Amino acid sequence: MLLTPTQKIVARDRHRFRVVDAGRRWGKTILSSEEIKGKAIADETRIAYIAPTYGQARDIIWQILVKELKDVAVKINESRLEIEVNNLKGTTSLIQLRGWESIETLRGQKFHFIVIDEVAMMKNFWVYWQEVIIPTLTDTKGEVLFTSTPKGFNHFYELYNLENTNEHWKSFHFTTYDNSHIPTEEIDKLKLQMTEDRFAQEYLGEFRKVEGLVYKEFNRERHLYKELPKDVNFIEKIVGVDFGFTNPTAIYLIYKDYDNRYWVDWEWYKTGQTNDQIVEVIASLKANKVYADPEAPEKIAELKAKGINCLEVRKGKDSVKNGIDKIRELLKQNRLFINHSCQNLIFEFETYQYPDKRPDNPEPEIPIKENDHGLDAIRYAITSNCIETTIINDIFLKREIELNRQQLPIQWE
Numbered sequence: 001m002l003l004t005p006t007q008k009i010v011a012r013d014r015h016r017f018r019v020v021d022a023g024r025r026w027g028k029t030i031l032s033s034e035e036i037k038g039k040a041i042a043d044e045t046r047i048a049y050i051a052p053t054y055g056q057a058r059d060i061i062w063q064i065l066v067k068e069l070k071d072v073a074v075k076i077n078e079s080r081l082e083i084e085v086n087n088l089k090g091t092t093s094l095i096q097l098r099g100w101e102s103i104e105t106l107r108g109q110k111f112h113f114i115v116i117d118e119v120a121m122m123k124n125f126w127v128y129w130q131e132v133i134i135p136t137l138t139d140t141k142g143e144v145l146f147t148s149t150p151k152g153f154n155h156f157y158e159l160y161n162l163e164n165t166n167e168h169w170k171s172f173h174f175t176t177y178d179n180s181h182i183p184t185e186e187i188d189k190l191k192l193q194m195t196e197d198r199f200a201q202e203y204l205g206e207f208r209k210v211e212g213l214v215y216k217e218f219n220r221e222r223h224l225y226k227e228l229p230k231d232v233n234f235i236e237k238i239v240g241v242d243f244g245f246t247n248p249t250a251i252y253l254i255y256k257d258y259d260n261r262y263w264v265d266w267e268w269y270k271t272g273q274t275n276d277q278i279v280e281v282i283a284s285l286k287a288n289k290v291y292a293d294p295e296a297p298e299k300i301a302e303l304k305a306k307g308i309n310c311l312e313v314r315k316g317k318d319s320v321k322n323g324i325d326k327i328r329e330l331l332k333q334n335r336l337f338i339n340h341s342c343q344n345l346i347f348e349f350e351t352y353q354y355p356d357k358r359p360d361n362p363e364p365e366i367p368i369k370e371n372d373h374g375l376d377a378i379r380y381a382i383t384s385n386c387i388e389t390t391i392i393n394d395i396f397l398k399r400e401i402e403l404n405r406q407q408l409p410i411q412w413e
Contacts, residue, residue, distance in 0.1 A: 015170035023176035054099030240381030
């Protein structure tokens with residue numbers, strides 16, 4: 001398959017780590033498949049193609065690779081999405097397709113070349129990049145091709161800018177207009193049908209705030225920190241919990257200081273965890289108070305049975321909206337800070353969004369139910385704690401007023 005002129009620019013580059021920021025339909029899949037085929041046939045090579053999910057890996061590139069490599073294939077494993085092919089060295093090469101959600105399965109393996117597609121969509125990217133991906137490339141001095149369309153200013157934006165500080169990295173930016181196979185007038189039609197920000201992100205490959213973002217106030221420079229400040233006095237250590245199994249269980253350790261500022265300092269974000277494992281993690285944090293999803297009463301009962309101070313979280317008609325408003329308020333006031341290690345929470349802050357506006361519902365108030373497990377956990381904890389603080393302050397204020405009244409001199413008429 002022939003590459004376009006802009007695809008050839010990337011293919012000819014010899015940097016070890018290449019980052020391609022491109023608009024939709026530019027040809028990221030074709031570039032990836034051509035590089036995978038070329039490297040697999042040229043030498044004895046182990047290659048991995050990684051999409052956000054296993055299903056996407058199959059849907060995006062599997063059929064292309066099978067069709068193009070069937071004449072040199074030794075074995076095609078449909079269930080594992082693996083292709084073994086003959087190469088020019090007289091041996092074989094192995095191509096594996098994987099999903100980011102099961103990235104742990106790559107631990108202990110080694111690769112000469114990896115393609116990571118739609119990087120902007122991948123949660124907890126930096127942790128898995130450092131703990132799983134880099135070790136697979138160490139023995140072979142392997143190369144990586146990153147491709148994606150932007151999604152806000154998240155880890156893909158950071159990847160794109162690494163070329164400014166590391167000589168082994170090179171970044172490329174192309175728009176949908178750079179694909180000579182797509183008529184310009186078709187792209188222009190889409191421009192008329194979309195908002196400026198969405199078109200700029202999806203087709204021009206520009207880094208923009210996510211359309212319909214819930215927490216537009218969140219800013220990495222203002223709200224992220226590396227270590228708890230030593231000159232701040234903390235009065236409470238609280239925990240927020242959103243239970244899950246297929247979806248992740250999200251647990252956050254949060255410190256509250258004397259100025260009623262909240263510092264989200266630690267994250268536990270895992271799928272497939274048993275109740276015993278969850279209880280053990282929460283107990284180990286030794287928090288003053290735990291605020292957990294009230295829709296899992298049996299799990300809350302287990303926490304209480306272990307002597308954990310698990311307090312009530314109220315859910316009502318407007319609890320989600322009110323909770324979001326409180327978190328937004330804290331962000332605006334610079335009273336909510338997130339440790340940079342809480343990568344899943346940061347990802348959610350930068351991707352949690354409202355559905356598209358429609359004529360019959362121009363201002364939807366309930367966000368799309370995805371990318372919200374960590375946000376729900378901190379919302380339970382912080383909003384409930386804020387309510388308690390307000391109630392306590394009201395009680396003390398009333399007592400102070402009553403005491404002052406009792407101490408007033410008697411007024412004689």
